[in-house]
Amino acid sequence: MMSDAARKFLVAMLLFLAAGGVIGWFYGQAVTGLMIAAVLALLWQVRQLLSFDRALRTGNFDDFRYGEGIWEQIFSRFRYEHDKATRRKKEYRRLLKEIRKSTDAMPDGAVILNAENEILTCNRAAKGLAGLKRKKDRGQRMDNILRAPELTRLLHASDQTTTVEIESPVVDDNWLNCRVVPYGADQKLLLLRDVTESIRLGKIRRDFVANASHELRSPLTVISGYLDALADGEDVPPTWEKPLSQMQGQAKRMRHILGEMLELSRLESAGRVESDEPVNVVGLMSNAKQAYEGYADIATIAVAAESTAKLTGNAAEIETVIINLLSNAVRYTPTDGEIGIAWRSDADGASIVVSDTGEGIAPEHIPRLTERFFRVDRGRSRDDGGTGLGLAIVKHILARHDAELIVTSEPGEGSEFCCHFPPNRLIATPTPVLS
Numbered sequence: 001m002m003s004d005a006a007r008k009f010l011v012a013m014l015l016f017l018a019a020g021g022v023i024g025w026f027y028g029q030a031v032t033g034l035m036i037a038a039v040l041a042l043l044w045q046v047r048q049l050l051s052f053d054r055a056l057r058t059g060n061f062d063d064f065r066y067g068e069g070i071w072e073q074i075f076s077r078f079r080y081e082h083d084k085a086t087r088r089k090k091e092y093r094r095l096l097k098e099i100r101k102s103t104d105a106m107p108d109g110a111v112i113l114n115a116e117n118e119i120l121t122c123n124r125a126a127k128g129l130a131g132l133k134r135k136k137d138r139g140q141r142m143d144n145i146l147r148a149p150e151l152t153r154l155l156h157a158s159d160q161t162t163t164v165e166i167e168s169p170v171v172d173d174n175w176l177n178c179r180v181v182p183y184g185a186d187q188k189l190l191l192l193r194d195v196t197e198s199i200r201l202g203k204i205r206r207d208f209v210a211n212a213s214h215e216l217r218s219p220l221t222v223i224s225g226y227l228d229a230l231a232d233g234e235d236v237p238p239t240w241e242k243p244l245s246q247m248q249g250q251a252k253r254m255r256h257i258l259g260e261m262l263e264l265s266r267l268e269s270a271g272r273v274e275s276d277e278p279v280n281v282v283g284l285m286s287n288a289k290q291a292y293e294g295y296a297d298i299a300t301i302a303v304a305a306e307s308t309a310k311l312t313g314n315a316a317e318i319e320t321v322i323i324n325l326l327s328n329a330v331r332y333t334p335t336d337g338e339i340g341i342a343w344r345s346d347a348d349g350a351s352i353v354v355s356d357t358g359e360g361i362a363p364e365h366i367p368r369l370t371e372r373f374f375r376v377d378r379g380r381s382r383d384d385g386g387t388g389l390g391l392a393i394v395k396h397i398l399a400r401h402d403a404e405l406i407v408t409s410e411p412g413e414g415s416e417f418c419c420h421f422p423p424n425r426l427i428a429t430p431t432p433v434l435s
């Protein structure tokens with residue numbers, strides 16, 4: 001389809017050439033007249049073309065207000081698009097400024113990284129929190145600037161839900177919480193948050209619990225000592241025998257709770273277990289089972305060594321995990337039930353699995369099991385000698401070993417407590433060389 005302007009242009013050209021021909025014919029030179037008209041038309045087109053080229057180079061389209069015919073339309077169309085593009089550019093620039101202003105106003109640091117963890121840009125808070133410099137650090141690898149092994153691990157991890165806390169490189173004793181959010185094709189947003197205050201409060205709470213537990217231990221030892229002496233005494237009136245034995249039982253329970261609270265405080269303030277000592281998991285499982293030998297009124301316990309994988313870590317702590325999970329299984333499984341402890345491994349790592357055919361746990365309680373002092377049935381657990389701290393200790397020990405606790409249970413059917421260790425916690429068994 002031809003536009004009106006194109007049609008007009010063609011008609012004008014034909015008329016101009018025809019006029020040239022007619023004038024020439026009038027003088028007996030029709031061809032010469034036609035040719036002169038054609039050359040004039042060509043010169044005029046060349047002039048328009050040259051000024052269009054000039055305008056493209058200079059970016060000044062004002063001259064084209066006076067363009068003629070089809071050129072006028074081309075010029076005005078071009079001018080319109082050019083103005084639109086300029087307006088858009090301005091708008092984008094303004095928008096970019098707004099976005100930068102708002103990200104700069106954010107109290108949290110935000111750093112945009114590419115797939116190689118190189119810095120593309122960052123906001124003002126990232127400057128204050130991590131000492132980054134927008135221009136100077138562009139293109140630098142993030143883990144070269146903030147040198148913390150936890151951050152390096154986080155940047156290379158595929159799990160986006162984990163966060164790590166690192167010491168601030170700018171202010172001593174300040175802490176930053178780091179989180180990586182992937183976006184776009186292969187970019188990442190590293191979010192940095194100042195968590196100094198909550199770390200400080202956590203430390204105050206931990207210190208308080210540790211100090212209180214420690215301070216309570218000495219008077220309790222004295223009280224227990226006197227209670228034991230009194231109970232052993234010859235001249236105790238019979239009416240005092242029951243109260244004395246109850247007091248002894250409660251004192252023992254308090255010592256147990258204080259011991260577990262101190263253990264929890266220690267685990268909380270200790271970092272990751274760096275030991276590469278091999279732990280004989282199956283041996284620890286058999287020891288834990290042996291401790292119940294001779295007990296007639298408990299469910300049967302079966303140990304299954306399904307893997308030869310070697311775990312690295314703190315053997316005493318892994319033993320505590322096994323003992324705590326087994327003692328729970330024994331307490332919450334009826335005498336005719338079955339308890340299994342297994343050591344398994346696959347490509348994703350290895351697991352200590354303690355399963356039972358006991359009473360099970362309702363789904364709403366499962367997420368709260370590892371909270372301190374959480375017990376589904378408070379009175380029942382207390383009567384059984386439970387403290388509500390066993391699984392909290394298990395969770396902390398596992399966290400120190402990069403492991404996690406996965407609980408699955410069916411009320412009335414039984415429960416399974418799976419401690420899953422990642423492959424980096426296992427000693428690689430050399431593959432046999434086939435000859």
Ligand code: ADP
Nearest residue numbers: 328329332360375376381386387388389390391
């Ligand atoms: P407790 O000393 O009370 O056993 P834990 O922290 O070890 O404390 O366990 C928390 C709660 O989880 C228990 O009170 C119990 O209700 C529940 N629980 C733990 N293990 C089992 C299990 N094997 N079967 C059923 N319930 C369990």
